[in-house]
Amino acid sequence: MRRDTFLKSLAALAATGALPLPAFAAANLKIMIPSNPGGGWDTTARTLGKVMMESGSASTVTYDNKGGAAGALGLAQFVNGSKGDGNALMVMGAVMLGGLITGKPPVSLSQATPIARLTSEYNVFVLPANSPFKSMKEVIEQLKKDPGSVKWGGGSRGSTEHIAAAMIAREVGVDPAKINYVAFRGGGEATAAILGGNVTVGGSGYSEFAEYISTGKMKALAVTSEARLKAVNVPTLKEQGIDVVLGNWRGIYGAPGISPAQREALTAMVLKAVKSKSWMEACEKNGWTPAVLTGPAFDKFVDDDFASLRATMVKTGMI
Known part of the structure; x- marks a missing residue:
């Protein structure tokens, strides 16, 4: 059996629960952080990576910071450099959506693969x-x-x-x-x-x-x-006396062109991590509200938030 076929088979088994997750998920994950060190995306990515290793979802995790243009530079690098890579993830969120609306870069978030919303803040x-x-x-x-x-x-x-x-x-x-x-x-x-x-x-x-x-x-x-x-x-x-309410959220995406089995396996790995005590403690410490959403519901949420943010920007004269 070819190695790629073997890995896809393992991914499918892991995603359906027929194979214990760690047997497939002992992966060397790479997380793109589309911002400079020290911010919310950076903290979220490094916390998630640490918890994924502790929970057995990943054996090692490496990070790549690429700041600029509200995450568009990091998104471009991720989209162009990780096609089909089932071990690649990118942290993102509402800030990236707003930046993509105002900046209109040549790269689109729809080119990457939605995995999960993680937190609200x-x-x-x-x-x-x-x-x-x-x-x-x-x-x-x-x-x-x-x-x-x-x-x-x-x-x-x-x-x-x-x-x-x-x-x-x-x-x-x-x-x-x-x-x-x-x-x-x-x-x-x-x-x-x-x-x-x-x-x-x-x-x-x-x-x-x-x-x-x-x-x-x-x-x-x-x-x-x-x-x-x-x-x-x-x-x-x-x-x-200022009638303004606006939330932020952060999530995680996979690489472009990954298979449904790879997406399911990555989703299972992330879910395993965010259900852990360590992740809950990190949320409490950082003032994050757990807001986990996956699958088609997350896809729809991103589309709806894009539309909502655009409408708000039009209303306030930002675009």
């Missing part, structure tokens, strides 16, 4: 510790006086924090096209800019700012959730 807006502002109310007052004087720092153009900033502007009567949004290639760069006082307000998932909030290096102003989060007792935007 809301954004938190923060001030550097030495900021002259003390509250979101003061920031909004300045925004109304001079929109360009308020620098919003966060992920790439089209990220959830960028969309949230535009939504906030619109809600308080400021032209969203006038907001001064400073995009960074990764969470690490954005964090450094906020800590250095190079932006007025910073936005990202709570997990990226948690240690700085707890040590007083950043002051949390508001969260984009419907209700206050357990992990951080900060008022929502809605509580402060």
Whole structure:
């Protein structure tokens, strides 16, 4: 039997449960992280890889960071360099969808293979510790006086924090096209800019700012959730009279052109990992809400979120 035929047979058996998963899944996985080190995708990918090794889903995991263009550069490298590779994965999420809408790159997410949505998370807006502002109310007052004087720092153009900033502007009567949004290639760069006082307000998932909030290096102003989060007792935007609610999510994709059996096997490997105690502990630590979705339901979710984000961007004048 040819080696590729043998592997496909093992994949099919593993996916149906006829073969114990570790017998097939003792693979050398490669995870593409389409951002620079230090951000939410980076943390998600490395946490997932660690848990997959601990759970026996993978024997080794290597990582490749490729930041830029809201993940489009990493997506292009992944799509062009991993066709048919059943051991290749890429972390992604709502930020990538927004970036693909605004950037219109020559590569499409539909070229890769959906595996699973992993987590949901809301954004938190923060001030550097030495900021002259003390509250979101003061920031909004300045925004109304001079929109360009308020620098919003966060992920790439089209990220959830960028969309949230535009939504906030619109809600308080400021032209969203006038907001001064400073995009960074990764969470690490954005964090450094906020800590250095190079932006007025910073936005990202709570997990990226948690240690700085707890040590007083950043002051949390508001969260984009419907209700206050357990992990951080900060008022929502809605509580402060700004009717903006916007969630973020992160997921994982497989390579283009993999077989249905390979997709099923990768899905089983990921599910085995995210059901583990280690993954649940990581979610608790990082303020992630488990939001696992696979198969056709995940495919539909991505399509629907694309449409929803596009509609929001049109409404706020971003596109």
